[in-house]
Amino acid sequence: MLQFYNSLTGRKEEFYSLNNSQVNIYVCGPTVYDHLHIGNIRSLIFFNLLKKYLISIGFKVFLVVNITDLDDKIIQVAIKNKSTEKQIADYYKKQFFYLLDKLEIHGIDQFPLVTNYIDQMISYISLLLEKKYAYLTNEGVYFCNNNIINYGCLSGQKINKLYTNINKKNVFVKQNSEDFVLWKKTDIGIRYFSPWFLGRPGWHTECVVMIREIFRNTIDVHGGGHDLKFPHHENEQAQFMASDGKPLARYFMHIGHVNYHNHKMSKSLNNVVLVKDLLTEIKDSNIIKFLFCHFHYLKPINYTQGLINEIKIKYFKMLKILNKVNFTIIINNFYNYEINKIYLKQFHKFMKNDMDTPNIVTLIEKILKNIFKNISNLRVLSELYYTLIYILNNLDISIILNNVTEQMIEYYYLWQRAKKLKDFDQADFFRNILLQQNFI
Known part of the structure; x- marks a missing residue:
């Protein structure tokens, strides 16, 4: 029986696809503002492996990993480097694809970009406003969590106290503390026209819209790092329930963190291990996959x-x-x-x-x-x-062995002949060549 741990229910469950043997998977991918560290890449290696295994036992799998190319972090890096957001995003996208190639992660079928779905996001937010699951303020369009009965079902978070938040200028901001932004009014960075004001979409809305546009229905598996369970995936689930009246995904799968010497790996703490640097050190990308195989995907790894x-x-x-x-x-x-x-x-x-x-x-x-x-x-x-x-x-570990050439085979027989003739100098000569290739 095939079974996976489902974060939605908190237990292992038998796995079956919603549409015969077709399995649809969406994984939250990178925000392209910097090089990836090994914690970022762990979930991609896992879901690439998951797809490979599901195919091997008879499933058809469509795996989507989004790329967030519109984000405050990208804007900050662009300002710091006196560049444009697009230039920063394009550069780190290239670095991302270079790493995927080096790691031989070839199972991802589609890489949707946030910036290609802005119109759909505006339409989606309009739908939520129409359905009374969202409201307009002077600062943005917000999702009203109070209207979602089972909010917190994924993460176990509970809405305890609802209150109205008034800022110093007496501008109405949020109805409830748990509400989150769908469209943010801003004067900084890339902005888009909308029926409300210049701004850009909220992070949680970006992913749910791309899932909705690509798959048009509940997906089989939604995945990402453990830190995405709340609030990101919880808020995606809430929006999809509001717009479509059904769960976003049948299974939620979350991958454990990679810590550094028992501390959270963080760029702000300057303790990240960049994948590109690790590959330079170890030479063989299979070692990273082999490392991850030593730990269950749910469990954290303490990297040293x-x-x-x-x-x-x-x-x-x-x-x-x-x-x-x-x-x-x-x-x-x-x-x-x-x-x-x-x-x-x-x-x-x-x-x-x-x-x-x-x-x-x-x-x-x-x-x-x-x-x-x-x-x-x-x-x-x-x-x-x-x-x-x-x-x-x-396990998606493609071993490349040393090439056994005709010359190496000849050296082997010359070694055997030299040993038989007790020509130890010749025997040692050919033996050392074979040892260098790990053939004997």
């Missing part, structure tokens, strides 16, 4: 240099073993492509149990131990090798 060093050692040790086994299989011309049924069953059992990747890491370690035990048994060795490659591929 010691942790990444430990994962690097484990990963390269595994790579060394795979290179050696692959070379052994080729040298002996023994190809048993059969997958071990017991390990395969365990793999799917763990994946179907809320994407339990930590137990799959334990399974990988068990297979590696069995490889050592069966290093002379070609049939078993080959089976274990292809089983491990299958599991890694299904």
Whole structure:
């Protein structure tokens, strides 16, 4: 049985798609005002993996990740750099796509931009005003949470005390403390004409409108970082209930934070680990995916240099073993492509149990131990090798092994011949070449 933890209900539930085998997923993506840190990328790696696995077991998946290219943070960076918002957003969009390519995150089907949906957002806000779920003030258009009976069902937040907020100029701002802006009046940054005044849409409205425009219905999965559960996803859900009278998503899935030495990773604290810098350090992007697999997606990760060093050692040790086994299989011309049924069953059992990747890491370690035990048994060795490659591929970890050339094969036989002739200098020469490639 396939089951995932649903933030909406607070428990694991059997997963089924709303439309036969079609699964629609929307994930809140980056605000393009700076380089991404590893906390930003964790959810994208997870949902890319989720799509890959769902497809492997028979589903059709459409995965959307939005790009917020209109935001106060972008405006602040533009002012600081004496540039335009578009120039800042365009630059960091390019950096974002460059990272996706480096990380081999190729499963995202659409990247909607906030700035391409402004007219639809204005129409949507007009609809909420018409339905009496929104009201106009001198400062903006606000959503009235008091009209949503089940507000807080996602995050567990409760509306306790309602009050009218009057500012010093006696300008009516909000009816209730929990109300949030749909359209913000502003004199700073990019502004758009609307029936009310120059301004721009609120963050929570941006995403719900893009979901509505792209999917036209309740989606199967809405995802993002754990910090988005409230208020962002809660407020999206409230708006969709108001406009369409049904839930925004069947399942809400939230990914744990990545902390730095037990502190929240934050640019203001200057303790972020940028993905681009980490890739420069570790060389192989698979190490980041392998790191995340060691932790359940719901759980936070406490990032330290010691942790990444430990994962690097484990990963390269595994790579060394795979290179050696692959070379052994080729040298002996023994190809048993059969997958071990017991390990395969365990793999799917763990994946179907809320994407339990930590137990799959334990399974990988068990297979590696069995490889050592069966290093002379070609049939078993080959089976274990292809089983491990299958599991890694299904974790979206695409292993690239060293190329076994005809010359390397020749070196192997020259090494064997030199050993037989007790020509130790020649034997050591060829042995060192093979060792450098992790072939022996």
